Amino acid sequence: MPRLALLALIAVVATATPAAADVIFSNLGPGDAFNTTTGRAVSGPNTSWGQSLAIAGAFTLGATSHTLDSAELALRRTGGADLVNVRLMSDDAGLPGSVLASTTVTGLTGTAALTTASFAGSPTLNANTTYWLAADAEGDTDAAWHDNNLGGVFGFATRADNVASGQWQTTTLPTPAFRINATPVPEPASLALLSLGGLALGLRRPHHQAARTLG
Numbered sequence: 535m536p537r538l539a540l541l542a543l544i545a546v547v548a549t550a551t552p553a554a555a556d557v558i559f560s561n562l563g564p565g566d567a568f569n570t571t572t573g574r575a576v577s578g579p580n581t582s583w584g585q586s587l588a589i590a591g592a593f594t595l596g597a598t599s600h601t602l603d604s605a606e607l608a609l610r611r612t613g614g615a616d617l618v619n620v621r622l623m624s625d626d627a628g629l630p631g632s633v634l635a636s637t638t639v640t641g642l643t644g645t646a647a648l649t650t651a652s653f654a655g656s657p658t659l660n661a662n663t664t665y666w667l668a669a670d671a672e673g674d675t676d677a678a679w680h681d682n683n684l685g686g687v688f689g690f691a692t693r694a695d696n697v698a699s700g701q702w703q704t705t706t707l708p709t710p711a712f713r714i715n716a717t718p719v720p721e722p723a724s725l726a727l728l729s730l731g732g733l734a735l736g737l738r739r740p741h742h743q744a745a746r747t748l749g
Contacts, residue, residue, distance in 0.1 A: 555603050558659070559593035560713040561682040562648075568608040568711035570646045573678035574692065576609075576618055580674040585694050588670035589679055590623065590630045590702070591709045592689025595663055600716035601656040602635070605667050607679060608711035609649045611642035614674035618642065620651040625664040629691055629702045634665075646680045648713075659716055666691070667712055681708040 562568055575587045602622060609618060618639050624631035635657040639649050659665060669679050670693075690709040691702045 555715045555717045556600065558595060558600055558714050558716045561591075561684055561709055562608075562711055562713055563683050566648060566713075567683055568646070568648075569681040569683040569708070572708075573608070573610065573646070573680035574707070574710060576669045576671050576675075576677045576679050578614065578671040578673045578675045581614060581676045583676075586670060586672070588668055588693040589710055590666040590668035590691045590693070591712055592625065592664055592666050592691075593714055594665075595659050595661050597661050599661045599719040600659045601719060602653050602659055603656070603715045603717055604653065605651045605715070606648045606713040607639070607651060607667070607669060608646055608682075609639070609642050609669070610646040610678045610680065611644060611676070612678055613676035615672075616640050616642055617671070617675055618649075618677050619670050619672070621668045621670070622653065622657055623666040623668050625666060628689075629704065630666040630668055630693075642677060646678070656717075658719065664689075667714065668693075669710075679710040682711040 574589045575583060576589060577583050577587045579586045605620060605622075607620065620637050620639055621633050622635040623633055626632070635653045635655065637651050637653050639651050642649060666689075668691075669677075671677060685708070690705050690707055692705055693702045
């Protein structure tokens with residue numbers, strides 16, 4: 535490879551920076567605002583509700599695939615254990631489908647606040663695809679996922695019983711407040727450029743070693 539072309543390629547690769555996370559969905563208002571007075575129950579079977587209660591909100595990607603970094607949910611603990619399950623789910627004809635990834639959040643208090651849920655393995659979110667962010671609980675956990683304050687319904691489903699056997703139903707209530715943070719998947723051309731740059735650096739290394747030996 536000509537020296538000037540090699541140096542130009544190395545410069546491009548050296549200055550490449552990892553893609554920053556994007557906010558690919560948010561129904562939070564200005565200043566991360568949400569409705570602090572109304573929300574929907576996320577509860578285990580051993581609460582006063584007498585059954586598990588789960589809720590989910592939908593979001594759809596644009597033209598670029600991403601890897602999921604985290605979700606932020608407006609949660610409040612109202613009683614019982616301090617643990618809520620958060621799940622990424624596929625879309626099945628306008629309702630939550632299969633569970634694609636799961637995590638748990640703790641540290642909930644009696645004051646509604648944005649709570650971050652991080653997902654191991656960086657699940658891939660495909661372009662132009664709808665997903666659901668769902669929350670459910672076990673045991674005596676009693677929590678609330680607060681509504682957005684934009685006055686919109688962006689895709690909202692509720693489920694009684696449990697995630698394994700209960701039936702999701704759509705509702706026209708305000709969608710719970712949440713935000714999805716994800717990192718763009720590199721385009722194939724970018725991946726090829728990085729691979730070529732690595733190869734070029736590998737090819738240059740023996741030359742330098744030889745120069746040091748001879749020098």
